[in-house]
Amino acid sequence: MEQLKEFRNKLAYSDNGTGNVFVLLHGYLESKEMWSDLAAELSKNYRVICPDLPGHGKSPFEGNEVSMEIAAKAVENLLNSLSIEKCVLIGHSMGGYIALAFAELFPERLCGFGLFHSHPNADSDEKKASRMLEIGMIANGKKAEIVETNIPRLFANFNLSRLSKQVEKWKSVAFVTPDSGIIASLRGMASRKDRNFVLSQLNVPSILIFGKSDNLIPKEIGIELKNKHSHLQVVWLENSGHLGMIEEPNQARLAITSFLLAVFSRA
Numbered sequence: 001m002e003q004l005k006e007f008r009n010k011l012a013y014s015d016n017g018t019g020n021v022f023v024l025l026h027g028y029l030e031s032k033e034m035w036s037d038l039a040a041e042l043s044k045n046y047r048v049i050c051p052d053l054p055g056h057g058k059s060p061f062e063g064n065e066v067s068m069e070i071a072a073k074a075v076e077n078l079l080n081s082l083s084i085e086k087c088v089l090i091g092h093s094m095g096g097y098i099a100l101a102f103a104e105l106f107p108e109r110l111c112g113f114g115l116f117h118s119h120p121n122a123d124s125d126e127k128k129a130s131r132m133l134e135i136g137m138i139a140n141g142k143k144a145e146i147v148e149t150n151i152p153r154l155f156a157n158f159n160l161s162r163l164s165k166q167v168e169k170w171k172s173v174a175f176v177t178p179d180s181g182i183i184a185s186l187r188g189m190a191s192r193k194d195r196n197f198v199l200s201q202l203n204v205p206s207i208l209i210f211g212k213s214d215n216l217i218p219k220e221i222g223i224e225l226k227n228k229h230s231h232l233q234v235v236w237l238e239n240s241g242h243l244g245m246i247e248e249p250n251q252a253r254l255a256i257t258s259f260l261l262a263v264f265s266r267a
Helices: 032-042 068-081 094-105 125-139 143-153 164-175 179-191 196-201 219-228 249-265
Strands: 013-016 021-025 047-051 087-092 110-116 206-211 233-237
Touching: 013 032, 021 032, 021 068, 021 094, 032 047, 032 249, 047 068, 068 094, 068 179, 087 094, 087 249, 094 110, 094 179, 094 196, 110 249, 125 143, 125 179, 143 164, 143 179, 206 219, 206 249, 219 233, 233 249
Parallel strands: 021 047, 021 087, 087 110, 110 206, 206 233
Antiparallel strands: 013 047
């Protein structure tokens, strides 16, 4: 566990509302602002905390690799600094990988868990090669190519025109993400292990939320995970790609609100 000491900075974060605690982790090339609209609604009934993950937004990172364990420890440090003992934790995309590492390392801190357009599988060899290619492009000053390619793919193809302003907004966020943070995150995602065993061992209410038109997570993966982890609640967003909080905000909010009500009614 020596590597968990590498992140020395406190995460930047937003903290709104009072009551039971709900923590949302954003994805790769994003920031805590990805959750702004959803957090504003949920903070009417809960305390909602959204950190900038290491190397993203306003949270710096100085190492060569943000392992999922390092990021999970940073989230735990944030909870400790806020005197929060337990929370519901949901992670989007890369944030889901970090949430899984957190669930493995600190299961006693959870009262509910969720993956939002994410999964527990390790990278395939093809995906690892793709991440290494992106690292090379960043090192050669080609971040713009990555942003112009990756951000539109987060949206379902049929939503690109309708949500063109959001596409441009998140391109601008990706453009200002530090190169060092992008590279360190890519290395961390490529080296992460399979954590299906974490989902199998969860003993708190848990939810998987998928988009039916996700360009990054094929529907077949969602179906496979639903069958493998039949004890988990699975929600499909009918008209979303990889960004249900933007593409179908009302449906995403209803799914999460219903989940939170179920979690906290058990307390």
